[in-house]
Amino acid sequence: MKEGRSLRADIHSFESLAALDGEGIRYCVFFTGCPLRCACCHNPDTWFKSGREYGSDELCRKISRYKPYFKNGGGVTFSGGEPLLNAGFINETGALLKSEGINYALDTSGSVSLTNEVMTAVDNADMVLLDVKFPNAAMYKKYTNGDFDVFLRFADYISETRKRVWFRTVVIPGINDTERDIREYAQLVSRQNKPERYELLAFHTMGFYKYDKLNIKNPLTGTPPMDKEKLNRLQNYLNGLI
Amino acid sequence: MNAWRGFKKGAWTDGVNVRDFINLNFTPYDGDGGFLSGMTERTKSASERVKKLLIAENEKGGVLDVDTERVSSLLAYEPGYIKKGEDIILGLQTDTPLKRAVNPFAGYRNAVQACEAYGYKISPEITREFEYRTTHNTGVFRVYTDTMRKARHAGILTGLPDAYARGRIIGDYRRVALYGMDYLIKQKEADKAMVGERDHDMTEETIRLLEDIAKQLEFMQRLKQMAADYGCDISRPAENTYEAIQWLYFGYLGAIKEQNGAANSIGRISVFIDIYAERDIAEGTLTEAEAQELIDDLVLKLRLVRHLRTPEYNDLFAGDPVWVTCSLGGVSTDGRSMVTKTCFRFLQTLYNLGPSAEPNLTVLWSNSLPKGFKDFCAQVSIDTDSIQYENDDVMRDMYGDDYAIACCVSAMKVGKQMQYFGARCNLAKVLLMALNGGRDEKFGDQIAPEGKVFDEKPLDYDEVIEAYKKYASWMANLYVKTMNVIHYMHDKYAYERLMMSLHDTDVERLMAFGISGMSVLTDSLSAIKYARVTPVKDERGIITDFITEGDFPKYGNDDDRVDDIAKWVVDFFYHELCKTKAYRGARHTLSILTITSNVMYGKKTGSTPDGRKAGEPFAPGANPMHGRDSEGALASLNSVAKLDYACCRDGISNTFSVTPETLGHTDEDRVGTLTTMLDGYFAQNAHHLNVNVLNRQKLIDAMNDPTLYPSLTIRVSGYAVNFNKLTREKQEEVISRTFHEKM
Numbered sequence: 005m006k007e008g009r010s011l012r013a014d015i016h017s018f019e020s021l022a023a024l025d026g027e028g029i030r031y032c033v034f035f036t037g038c039p040l041r042c043a044c045c046h047n048p049d050t051w052f053k054s055g056r057e058y059g060s061d062e063l064c065r066k067i068s069r070y071k072p073y074f075k076n077g078g079g080v081t082f083s084g085g086e087p088l089l090n091a092g093f094i095n096e097t098g099a100l101l102k103s104e105g106i107n108y109a110l111d112t113s114g115s116v117s118l119t120n121e122v123m124t125a126v127d128n129a130d131m132v133l134l135d136v137k138f139p140n141a142a143m144y145k146k147y148t149n150g151d152f153d154v155f156l157r158f159a160d161y162i163s164e165t166r167k168r169v170w171f172r173t174v175v176i177p178g179i180n181d182t183e184r185d186i187r188e189y190a191q192l193v194s195r196q197n198k199p200e201r202y203e204l205l206a207f208h209t210m211g212f213y214k215y216d217k218l219n220i221k222n223p224l225t226g227t228p229p230m231d232k233e234k235l236n237r238l239q240n241y242l243n244g245l246i
Numbered sequence: 247m248n249a250w251r252g253f254k255k256g257a258w259t260d261g262v263n264v265r266d267f268i269n270l271n272f273t274p275y276d277g278d279g280g281f282l283s284g285m286t287e288r289t290k291s292a293s294e295r296v297k298k299l300l301i302a303e304n305e306k307g308g309v310l311d312v313d314t315e316r317v318s319s320l321l322a323y324e325p326g327y328i329k330k331g332e333d334i335i336l337g338l339q340t341d342t343p344l345k346r347a348v349n350p351f352a353g354y355r356n357a358v359q360a361c362e363a364y365g366y367k368i369s370p371e372i373t374r375e376f377e378y379r380t381t382h383n384t385g386v387f388r389v390y391t392d393t394m395r396k397a398r399h400a401g402i403l404t405g406l407p408d409a410y411a412r413g414r415i416i417g418d419y420r421r422v423a424l425y426g427m428d429y430l431i432k433q434k435e436a437d438k439a440m441v442g443e444r445d446h447d448m449t450e451e452t453i454r455l456l457e458d459i460a461k462q463l464e465f466m467q468r469l470k471q472m473a474a475d476y477g478c479d480i481s482r483p484a485e486n487t488y489e490a491i492q493w494l495y496f497g498y499l500g501a502i503k504e505q506n507g508a509a510n511s512i513g514r515i516s517v518f519i520d521i522y523a524e525r526d527i528a529e530g531t532l533t534e535a536e537a538q539e540l541i542d543d544l545v546l547k548l549r550l551v552r553h554l555r556t557p558e559y560n561d562l563f564a565g566d567p568v569w570v571t572c573s574l575g576g577v578s579t580d581g582r583s584m585v586t587k588t589c590f591r592f593l594q595t596l597y598n599l600g601p602s603a604e605p606n607l608t609v610l611w612s613n614s615l616p617k618g619f620k621d622f623c624a625q626v627s628i629d630t631d632s633i634q635y636e637n638d639d640v641m642r643d644m645y646g647d648d649y650a651i652a653c654c655v656s657a658m659k660v661g662k663q664m665q666y667f668g669a670r671c672n673l674a675k676v677l678l679m680a681l682n683g684g685r686d687e688k689f690g691d692q693i694a695p696e697g698k699v700f701d702e703k704p705l706d707y708d709e710v711i712e713a714y715k716k717y718a719s720w721m722a723n724l725y726v727k728t729m730n731v732i733h734y735m736h737d738k739y740a741y742e743r744l745m746m747s748l749h750d751t752d753v754e755r756l757m758a759f760g761i762s763g764m765s766v767l768t769d770s771l772s773a774i775k776y777a778r779v780t781p782v783k784d785e786r787g788i789i790t791d792f793i794t795e796g797d798f799p800k801y802g803n804d805d806d807r808v809d810d811i812a813k814w815v816v817d818f819f820y821h822e823l824c825k826t827k828a829y830r831g832a833r834h835t836l837s838i839l840t841i842t843s844n845v846m847y848g849k850k851t852g853s854t855p856d857g858r859k860a861g862e863p864f865a866p867g868a869n870p871m872h873g874r875d876s877e878g879a880l881a882s883l884n885s886v887a888k889l890d891y892a893c894c895r896d897g898i899s900n901t902f903s904v905t906p907e908t909l910g911h912t913d914e915d916r917v918g919t920l921t922t923m924l925d926g927y928f929a930q931n932a933h934h935l936n937v938n939v940l941n942r943q944k945l946i947d948a949m950n951d952p953t954l955y956p957s958l959t960i961r962v963s964g965y966a967v968n969f970n971k972l973t974r975e976k977q978e979e980v981i982s983r984t985f986h987e988k989m
Contacts, residue, residue, distance in 0.1 A: 019877070019878040021879035023919040028918070028922060029880070029922050070880055072929040073926030076922055
């Protein structure tokens with residue numbers, strides 16, 4: 005399938021200063037395409053191709069420009085969309101990055117099948133930021149249209165391979181913002197190795213305009229942003245459980 | 247008492263050589279800020295007093311009082327105090343705090359207008375006196391050619407120091423402390439004798455220098471008298487830390503009583519003061535709390551420095567700045583960190599006395615500075631937005647290890663180099679002039695020699711470049727000639743007698759040119775090259791608008807296709823400037839710095855091919871245009887970092903605003919991100935960065951209700967301002983600037 009370094013991927017955008025998506029300063033690459041349709045998605049514009057394709061060596065050259073900032077564990081974070089839909093491309097780019105001494109992290113929903121390519125991409129990642137979308141099959145289906153079992157198999161693989169991992173969950177008012185919900189998340193992740201961090205992220209409405217622009221129905225229209233103080237309380241509660 | 251006890255002797259003991267003194271005697275400090283002291287009770291009381299004065303000044307519309315009876319000079323006023331008995335570091339510009347002096351030497355009309363703007367009238371005595379006196383301003387306008395006047399009127403050359411004093415000269419005030427005035431006077435007298443003998447032909451240049459030295463000597467005597475009026479004998483060297491600070495402050499105070507130039511920078515004093523502090527602490531005569539108290543009190547005095555300005559001046563330089571720039575940190579040429587405890591003490595004043603625009607604390611950043619200092623600086627930036635960073639690793643190569651920053655980004659060797667400040671040339675207008683065959687797009691005047699007016703057909707890049715080169719070259723020549731006129735007259739009628747007395751007699755002169763509209767010009771050229779740009783003419787046949795179709799690479803995204811254009815623009819103009827000889831053998835330098843005048847430059851400039859409409863603000867300094875950097879903060883920094891400091895030795899200013907949340911969740915993460923970012927930026931030989939860590943919402947709230955954040959300080963192009971002192975228009979412009987934020 006592979007012929008030298010020839011793979012290309014469709015990329016939505018770049019963020020050159022991302023300090024929250026992994027260790028140190030991260031250069032974020034947002035791929036397009038996602039198997040999920042999360043109700044709370046704030047980047048629905050990444051669901052569709054942008055038409056901006058990059059080759060792996062072209063992308064690597066672009067990323068290398070930021071090497072001076074990658075001290076203290078910094079590097080690239082492949083995000084999206086779902087980056088692992090481009091696992092082959094990531095493997096190719098990752099190898100090039102490695103020769104430049106640049107690490108990469110994966111910011112993934114884990115809703116992808118464990119193909120050899122996906123496993124290689126995970127194995128070579130410095131760390132994984134794993135979105136724990138919802139804690140049970142019913143909610144997972146309802147709010148992401150995804151298959152909970154696929155996610156569980158991915159999470160188990162992370163755990164078995166003792167990958168460095170941060171869990172992250174977006175907390176949405178009226179959907180998963182009670183202590184009961186948090187307990188269920190804690191229970192779910194208790195079967196995994198303890199993550200380095202488990203961050204609760206506040207649902208915000210700053211991506212709402214994108215739904216209008218794309219003419220897609222926004223399933224959470226009218227939902228308020230998550231209250232920061234309440235989120236802090238839930239975070240503390242979660243910290244006590246795991 | 248022996249003033250030099252305990253100091254290691256060297257070349258500095260045989261002649262004036264402060265750098266040698268510092269290099270032999272400073273003690274690097276590698277730790278963190280844990281040793282620092284808070285305010286003493288006395289400092290608290292003094293600080294409260296100053297706060298009240300500042301509120302009163304603000305309530306009176308920005309000027310508390312003006313002395314209209316006297317002309318500012320070293321001995322014009324009786325000694326002034328914030329509170330006699332409580333002040334430690336003595337000396338005010340006039341007899342009471344925040345009372346502004348009248349200083350008409352650079353321009354009489356300006357002084358009159360400044361008084362009138364605030365409801366004051368200059369006394370009949372001063373009026374009579376200046377009827378018979380030529381000011382710098384009068385001299386310049388006697389000589390200006392028609393073309394110079396036209397270029398000035400159209401706003402192609404703007405902000406020129408032809409009606410106000412030039413500033414930017416830094417006296418080596420440390421000399422007063424280290425040697426005492428008697429020694430310095432003796433040295434100057436010897437210089438004068440030597441200069442008088444060495445020129446076989448007694449040329450005009452030598453005569454001028456001899457007269458300069460005579461003027462310097464006169465003011466050196468006056469400085470002694472000024473200090474004596476405060477009860478201090480500065481004829482002898484300072485004997486302890488307090489005297490070292492007091493002596494050097496007297497030198498500075500004398501300079502700003504005499505001169506009201508735009509920037510009044512104080513130099514690189516922290517490492518110097520620290521040598522005295524280390525000695526006194528070792529001798530048991532000074533405690534940490536006392537050392538901090540001395541720095542706090544000096545800084546309080548520096549926060550009171552004021553000049554009387556016209557409203558037009560404030561349009562250029564918003565927020566009533568005086569640029570008491572104070573350079574901290576850096577590395578010596580033999581590789582030792584020059585971070586001392588006193589560098590920390592200066593930064594600590596932002597906690598003790600609260601955030602402030604002045605003094606303009608400037609950290610000379612090097613990748614090899616100790617981590618404790620880097621982290622402390624980053625924390626101070628996050629907490630106060632009051633400091634700027636400049637790359638010692640690039641400046642040290644050109645200026646050694648005893649340079650300081652004047653104004654915002656202008657480096658010079660302290661006491662060895664001076665600068666002829668030259669405001670800036672609007673390069674975006676030069677492009678429009680080139681397309682219009684030498685006519686100004688606003689007024690329609692034929693300013694430059696007549697050339698081809700481009701048709702209303704898609705522009706051809708190569709043709710545009712040819713025309714631009716022709717007009718930029720013509721402009722550069724006119725710019726140098728204009729500057730030569732200005733500085734000839736300034737030397738003649740408003741010579742900085744005291745500041746120059748604290749320089750070597752054979753001083754090296756830099757002539758500092760500047761450009762504005764760099765990013766507008768760059769993106770415009772990129773649009774012409776990569777998109778389709780069609781000029782639109784008005785009824786006069788002048789191109790006043792453009793239809794730009796298609797996308798084009800924009801400066802600020804780390805894209806070489808356009809960043810190379812930016813590099814070329816700067817490089818080309820600099821080399822064109824160098825083709826015209828500068829007055830008094832000065833060496834040409836160039837800055838990309840607009841201060842807050844980017845708003846005013848924008849107003850004076852028609853629509854440009856990059857899509858910017860007539861009247862819209864430029865980006866400040868070397869910043870990419872607002873909202874055009876789409877790949878985040880570091881891409882933007884990488885673009886600016888490509889500009890070559892070798893052609894911009896007067897500085898490349900870049901202002902960066904980021905929300906705290908973008909830098910990290912915790913303080914520790916934010917400090918880590920910021921220091922890593924600064925290291926990464928400067929490792930690419932970038933020159934300067936202003937750092938603001940704040941929320942856009944906070945600024946909007948402050949704009950709508952100024953009482954919410956009375957001391958809200960933000961960094962703009964090369965300096966800090968109190969946000970509440972900006973006009974609404976400038977506040978809006980600051981808010982519209984790119985904030986790097988993580989959603």
